[in-house]
Amino acid sequence: xxxxxxxxxxxxxxxxxxxxxxxxxxxxxxxxxxxxxxxxxxxxxxxxxxxxxxxxxxxxxxxxxxxxxxxxxxxxxxxxxxxxxxxxxxxxxxxxxxxxxxxxxxxxxxx
Amino acid sequence: xxxxxxxxxxxxxxxxxxxxxxxxxxxxxxxxxxxxxxxxxxxxxxxxxxxxxxxxxxxxxxxxxxxxxxxxxxxxxxxxxxxxxxxxxxxxxxxxxxxxxxxxxxxxxxxxxxxx
Numbered sequence: 001x002x003x004x005x006x007x008x009x010x011x012x013x014x015x016x017x018x019x020x021x022x023x024x025x026x027x028x029x030x031x032x033x034x035x036x037x038x039x040x041x042x043x044x045x046x047x048x049x050x051x052x053x054x055x056x057x058x059x060x061x062x063x064x065x066x067x068x069x070x071x072x073x074x075x076x077x078x079x080x081x082x083x084x085x086x087x088x089x090x091x092x093x094x095x096x097x098x099x100x101x102x103x104x105x106x107x108x109x110x111x
Numbered sequence: 112x113x114x115x116x117x118x119x120x121x122x123x124x125x126x127x128x129x130x131x132x133x134x135x136x137x138x139x140x141x142x143x144x145x146x147x148x149x150x151x152x153x154x155x156x157x158x159x160x161x162x163x164x165x166x167x168x169x170x171x172x173x174x175x176x177x178x179x180x181x182x183x184x185x186x187x188x189x190x191x192x193x194x195x196x197x198x199x200x201x202x203x204x205x206x207x208x209x210x211x212x213x214x215x216x217x218x219x220x221x222x223x224x225x226x227x
Contacts, residue, residue: 034215036218042220043115043117043218043219043220044202045218089153094156096167097142097144097167098156098169099156099216100156101146101153101154101155102153103152103153104152104153
């Protein structure tokens, strides 16, 4: 069973700052690593995803950095805004088509 | 293009009753996944279905839980004789017909089950 370790559990960032969330995974031969964003009372929504043939992917203020040799990937949120306050989950393929999720990071962006 | 739909959004059951959760995938999607989220925890995979077939049920409890995705109509997650530990948010996701591991899974808003 694929395990995914996500840190930190919670994060407080000042508006305009950089939010960084990290995930580490175990052995995998799969090629898809998504990040999901979840607001209270809502379902998770895909934020950004990366394939391990690249080391970085950027979409707007969101960047995934991927280190295949270390089996780690991280989410960077540049110029963090109060509207980014949410819970963020990393995920890995868990065998077959299922996803294995990290335990989540509660991000709060303060004014 | 409507997203993944789930109903009911909130469900209250007493211990011993049955809970039925429904999921309609996105249009054109024939792969459905169910996940459970306990308070302050991440999502845990339960079951993966295609039309009329259970593909992977490795995350389903052995007893009281069942799932189906009939040829017509929504996918159903059924919990018999509910217990307080079943209280959680249950999310359905769907993906396109490719069924590839890289296919994006789109999640519904969830059903929040409370067992009294």
